[in-house]
Amino acid sequence: MAGRAGVPSIWTATRLRLPADLGRRAAAGVLVGVAYYLGARLGLSLSLVEQNVTPLWPPSGIALAAFLVLGRSMWPGVALAALAVNLPISAGFVPALLTAFGNTIAPLVAATVLERTGFRRQLDRLRDALGIVFLGALASMTISATIGSVTFIASQGTGQLASAWAVWWTGDAMGVLAVAPFLLCIPLFRELEPWPAARWLEAAIVLALTTVVTMWTTHTDPQLMFLVLPLLGWASWRLQLRGAAPAALTASLIATWSATHGLGPFAGRSLLAQMLTLQAFNATVALTSFFLAALVSERMRFIDALMAAAAELEERVRSRTAQLGLEEARAHREHQIAETLQTNLLPDRLPDIPGVAVAARYVPATADLHVGGDWYDVIQLRGGLIGLVIGDVAGHGLQAAAAMAQLRMAVRAYAVLDPSPAAVLQGLHELVRELPMAEMVTLLYVLYDPAAGTVRLTNAGHPPALLVDGVDTRYLDGGLAPPLGVLAHWDHAEATQQLRPGATLLLYTDGLIEKRTESIQDGLDQLLAEASAVAGSDLGALCDRLLKTLPEDGQVADDIALIALRPLVLAGTPLSLDVPADARVLFQVRHALGRWLRESGVGDRDAGEITIACGEACSNVVRHAYAASSGDLHVEARLVDGAVELTVRDHGHWRRPADRGGGLGLTLIRGLMTSVDVATGPDGTTIRMRHTVGRTR
Amino acid sequence: MTEYEVVNVRTTDDVQVVRLCGEVDLTNAIEVRDAINDIASPDATTITIDLTPTTYLDSSGIAILFHLAERLNDRRQQLRLVVPPNSPLQTALNLTNLPRTIPVLPTLD
Numbered sequence: 095m096a097g098r099a100g101v102p103s104i105w106t107a108t109r110l111r112l113p114a115d116l117g118r119r120a121a122a123g124v125l126v127g128v129a130y131y132l133g134a135r136l137g138l139s140l141s142l143v144e145q146n147v148t149p150l151w152p153p154s155g156i157a158l159a160a161f162l163v164l165g166r167s168m169w170p171g172v173a174l175a176a177l178a179v180n181l182p183i184s185a186g187f188v189p190a191l192l193t194a195f196g197n198t199i200a201p202l203v204a205a206t207v208l209e210r211t212g213f214r215r216q217l218d219r220l221r222d223a224l225g226i227v228f229l230g231a232l233a234s235m236t237i238s239a240t241i242g243s244v245t246f247i248a249s250q251g252t253g254q255l256a257s258a259w260a261v262w263w264t265g266d267a268m269g270v271l272a273v274a275p276f277l278l279c280i281p282l283f284r285e286l287e288p289w290p291a292a293r294w295l296e297a298a299i300v301l302a303l304t305t306v307v308t309m310w311t312t313h314t315d316p317q318l319m320f321l322v323l324p325l326l327g328w329a330s331w332r333l334q335l336r337g338a339a340p341a342a343l344t345a346s347l348i349a350t351w352s353a354t355h356g357l358g359p360f361a362g363r364s365l366l367a368q369m370l371t372l373q374a375f376n377a378t379v380a381l382t383s384f385f386l387a388a389l390v391s392e393r394m395r396f397i398d399a400l401m402a403a404a405a406e407l408e409e410r411v412r413s414r415t416a417q418l419g420l421e422e423a424r425a426h427r428e429h430q431i432a433e434t435l436q437t438n439l440l441p442d443r444l445p446d447i448p449g450v451a452v453a454a455r456y457v458p459a460t461a462d463l464h465v466g467g468d469w470y471d472v473i474q475l476r477g478g479l480i481g482l483v484i485g486d487v488a489g490h491g492l493q494a495a496a497a498m499a500q501l502r503m504a505v506r507a508y509a510v511l512d513p514s515p516a517a518v519l520q521g522l523h524e525l526v527r528e529l530p531m532a533e534m535v536t537l538l539y540v541l542y543d544p545a546a547g548t549v550r551l552t553n554a555g556h557p558p559a560l561l562v563d564g565v566d567t568r569y570l571d572g573g574l575a576p577p578l579g580v581l582a583h584w585d586h587a588e589a590t591q592q593l594r595p596g597a598t599l600l601l602y603t604d605g606l607i608e609k610r611t612e613s614i615q616d617g618l619d620q621l622l623a624e625a626s627a628v629a630g631s632d633l634g635a636l637c638d639r640l641l642k643t644l645p646e647d648g649q650v651a652d653d654i655a656l657i658a659l660r661p662l663v664l665a666g667t668p669l670s671l672d673v674p675a676d677a678r679v680l681f682q683v684r685h686a687l688g689r690w691l692r693e694s695g696v697g698d699r700d701a702g703e704i705t706i707a708c709g710e711a712c713s714n715v716v717r718h719a720y721a722a723s724s725g726d727l728h729v730e731a732r733l734v735d736g737a738v739e740l741t742v743r744d745h746g747h748w749r750r751p752a753d754r755g756g757g758l759g760l761t762l763i764r765g766l767m768t769s770v771d772v773a774t775g776p777d778g779t780t781i782r783m784r785h786t787v788g789r790t791r
Numbered sequence: 792m793t794e795y796e797v798v799n800v801r802t803t804d805d806v807q808v809v810r811l812c813g814e815v816d817l818t819n820a821i822e823v824r825d826a827i828n829d830i831a832s833p834d835a836t837t838i839t840i841d842l843t844p845t846t847y848l849d850s851s852g853i854a855i856l857f858h859l860a861e862r863l864n865d866r867r868q869q870l871r872l873v874v875p876p877n878s879p880l881q882t883a884l885n886l887t888n889l890p891r892t893i894p895v896l897p898t899l900d
Contacts, residue, residue: 476794477794677817677818678818680793680816680817680818681793681814681816681818684814684816684847698877698879699877699879699882701879702847702878702879702880703879703882703883705847705879706847706848706849706879706880706883709816709847709849710849710850713816713817713849713850713851716817717817758850758853758854758887759849759850761850761886761887762849762850762853762883762886762887765882765883765886766882766883766886
């Protein structure tokens with residue numbers, strides 16, 4: 095009574111919050127009650143003996159389905175309907191009330207137990223089928239059977255409790271097995287994937303065939319009721335619960351109706367035989383349908399899950415592949431940029447410096463696909479000075495290449511301002527301190543003065559330059575400084591060294607001397623030995639030879655940059671220069687000739703006069719031979735019988751001196767030289783000059 | 792590439808001494824001329840260009856000397872050159888008859 099008293103207050107509170115929901119639930123409760131009552135009337139109409147022994151009690155199935163689908167709050171509707179059903183057939187109000195209590199509490203317990211055990215009302219797993227058969231039907235209905243049969247026997251005063259209990263129990267259990275799955279399948283039509291028309295047609299055919307076969311087999315003598323089983327199998331297999339439950343219910347109802355009318359297989363049998371046959375049939379129908387439907391559903395869900403997993407896997411593989419592709423593309427692009435940067439940073443052509451040979455090589459590491467940070471440069475500076483740079487930015491790839499690009503331009507900029515090694519290195523040092531580079535930078539800067547025959551150098555943490563001069567091959571270890579930007583302050587000292595004609599200055603990066611298996615000192619020793627051995631060979635051949643013999647097994651572990659400079663031996667051999675006819679080379683030609691004259695022992699005054707004559711001849715070629723187009727200039731000098739023979743040749747077309755407005759240049763040439771011969775032809779002009787010289791040294 | 796330097800050495804008794812170091816060829820002759828023009832004082836009666844440290848001077852360099860002399864003459868100033876006797880420039884200058892127009896001294900003194 096306490097519970098009842100509490101109900102209105104809960105309802106009031108609930109109504110305040112959710113009036114619409116409450117109305118819906120009340121309406122649902124009324125509908126459940128009505129359905130329960132009608133189900134009970136149907137059940138009673140199927141009694142085997144008067145209104146006593148009911149083999150199929152649909153209300154228990156209706157109540158359980160209502161609790162499972164609509165919630166246990168439907169219990170008042172069930173309880174009131176049960177009371178209404180029992181009042182007319184009970185021996186009084188109290189027995190009716192007790193029976194109604196039993197009829198309500200049993201499906202409530204069933205619903206609670208099922209929900210606690212994780213039951214899914216879709217009945218699509220084997221465990222759900224097992225749950226509704228054993229927990230929902232067989233176990234829970236012992237409650238209503240016990241309460242009902244005890245009340246019945248007690249109120250009637252006669253009868254056997256055991257048989258009453260058995261009949262009650264089987265009726266309730268069969269009601270659950272036949273009706274509950276059918277009711278549970280109804281929401282599925284809305285919840286699951288809708289059936290196409292063909293599926294509906296198939297369901298209709300199965301249902302019709304089930305009806306016909308059951309009707310027929312329950313109206314004929316031979317025991318053929320099992321013929322309906324294949325149809326139920328079909329329904330379960332093809333349509334699962336939504337096809338099997340209606341068919342099973344139809345078959346059970348028809349069979350029960352036939353039994354109550356003593357038709358076909360039930361004709362002339364004892365009550366017990368009728369009961370056993372009917373219940374066995376109904377149980378078989380129910381179990382066959384639901385187990386098979388559950389198994390098929392489970393298998394289909396398993397296949398769906400498998401397909402979904404496969405699809406997901408495929409999708410993941412696809413997206414990962416795409417991602418990898420992007421990464422690879424990006425890495426490839428970065429590599430290309432770095433490679434392009436570096437290729438463009440290395441001089442594509444070394445300058446032609448008359449009287450000086452320069453050779454350079456760059457060999458990327460064999461195994462490493464990354465672009466290294468090694469670079470070299472040859473800078474022609476004012477006053478005929480030549481700057482040589484070799485540097486190494488630690489690290490690889492785009493960053494190293496970019497750092498290298500900045501440094502290369504910085505070296506050029508500082509060298510133009512002041513070519514002296516100490517000044518250049520000081521500038522670079524400050525730059526690297528100001529613009530911190532993540533990587534360490536080593537650098538060797540050499541300033542070669544062809545006129546003085548000297549090199550001045552500073553070395554910021556780089557492997558030492560090698561002076562290759564026959565037996566006097568050695569490393570130049572002066573002018574040392576730490577790698578760029580490492581220390582805050584460093585007074586950059588420079589070392590000066592004579593570089594006599596024929597000797598070679600070799601700059602390189604650590605790839606040439608570093609090997610996995612040997613110490614750096616071994617590498618240095620080996621380079622010194624190899625270089626001494628080939629000291630006299632052509633500069634390009636010397637570089638190639640070193641690159642061929644030094645790396646282990648031809649494997650280049652790290653990038654190698656190599657640059658070599660050699661003042662050519664001019665004395666004793668004719669001088670031969672081939673340069674572009676450009677005003678900027680006049681200076682170099684003059685200086686190369688000056689060095690040749692000096693090294694050949696020609697006196698200063700004679701040398702000065704010859705140099706001016708050569709300069710005038712070359713100026714004429716530059717100014718007049720090629721008009722606006724480019725061309726070449728060839729200068730040759732040789733010592734013959736105490737005289738210098740000088741030839742300046744071009745492949746252009748001179749305008750006549752008279753057209754040029756005065757021939758001051760030619761006047762000088764003719765005046766300075768002992769003899770002059772100008773030969774102009776279709777292939778160009780050749781000026782042959784001769785100047786007798788008195789040897790002064 | 793051809794290097795030169797024009798240095799204003801001193802001015803005494805209306806004589807300005809300008810030193811030309813390095814080399815003069817067709818790549819820098821006009822620059823050298825402009826540099827000397829810029830440095831030449833309008834107050835000096837005589838501008839002396841010391842060619843002692845000049846290591847190379849070709850026809851384009853000689854041409855600017857003529858040009859400078861003419862310009863200074865217009866302003867009633869005189870151009871003089873100093874060329875040591877052993878200078879390699881000596882012969883070239885003589886060949887152009889320059890000493891006839893521009894006084895050439897062996898030393899600054």
